[in-house]
Amino acid sequence: MDSLQKQFEKSLTISKKERYPDVYIYGTKAKHIAGGGDAEVFSVHLDNNLVAVKRYAIDARKEYQNELYFLNEFRGSSFIVQMLSNFEDKLYLYITMELCGLSVSKYLRQLSKDDKAIDPFVANRIIFCMFAGLDIIHIHEVIHGDIKPGNLIFDGDSIKIIDFCTAERVSFVKPKYVGTLLYTAPEILIESMYNTKADIWSAAISMFEVLTCELLFDAHNECNFEYGEQLPELSDESDSSEMDDEQKDDEEGELKDGVDDSVSDSASDSANNSSDQSDIDEDTEYKIIYRLLYLQEKLLGPPPSMFTFWAPRFYNSDGRLKDTPQTVYMCLREFINANFGEKAQRDYITADVIDILIKCLQFTHNDRPTAGQVLKSPYFQ
């Protein structure tokens, strides 16, 4: 018989089966792919087709309707996941979509785990599809609002943009917090007005991550603050509480391309940390935003006064970040060279890549290029 200690330990270990008990959708057994908060994604056989089903809790009707609305708008568009149908029962709301492959974030985690660098051609294709999808979304005057590797999925040799629950029409935007902290444009971090150019910022952060498996502005990595800058400290929990559901899952999904999907912990985990801001308290959120603004300034130079003027929570009236004695500047090129070396610069973070990053990472959002303009870069020729 098990000792009490063993029984106790056993009770603490929740198996995957218990975490995700069998789910039946329309009488068919579904396989869990990702999620766990308001929405979960499954693969399921419906009418003899294997499809993806995103299942929302009934009280997440607002997010469900938003996603439904925009997926409808982008029916027939390349580089955007295609919705098939929707239905609901007493407990849940469902959207069925074409079943695609791994998310780019899982793919990057797998590379990190295997200690491999991405093939520059694969990276180029991912980045091209992301900007091509954004170009279509922005032509419709829509902001996606949460561009990141976790919201890009493989579909054959293409990549599709998913997850339109935070999408909104440009004309309806009001200053507010939206998206995933570590990918979020600075104008959103300071809760100022934003437009489609906020997605361009997030796309640049995602582009850097695709090429390096690292986050450009990693507010959690203490190595980024090695010059004795006095920045607010983060508790250890802030790191794990910021994981997205996809990362909390360590599930093997039944995906079309059959790639090992059971990837989780790796050196690049912090690179995939997202922040569902509902999971963290206000104080931690403030500290993360402060650290992000500091890191952005460090690599991109001081923000213009028009920017700091709108953020008295973070900046003094002279435009300097509050409480930081001195910002240690380091230009993006220098940072990349110091962290990734000349070989990386030659092989995948080329001059064309740095040029795109510098143009997309402007504090003044209207100075950033459109997705269409980015696509004209020699990097894609």
Ligand SMILES: Nc1ncnc2c1ncn2[C@@H]1O[C@H](COP(=O)(O)OP(=O)(O)OP(=O)(O)O)[C@@H](O)[C@H]1O
């Ligand atoms: N059509 C699909 N085919 C294959 N996998 C999918 C598909 N849609 C979603 N996924 C997987 O499910 C994950 C979560 O999907 P999605 O981003 O739409 O939900 P979410 O982030 O949980 O949504 P929310 O923003 O409501 O929290 C994706 O990262 C991807 O791995």
Ligand SMILES: [Mg+2]
């Ligand atoms: Mg998502």
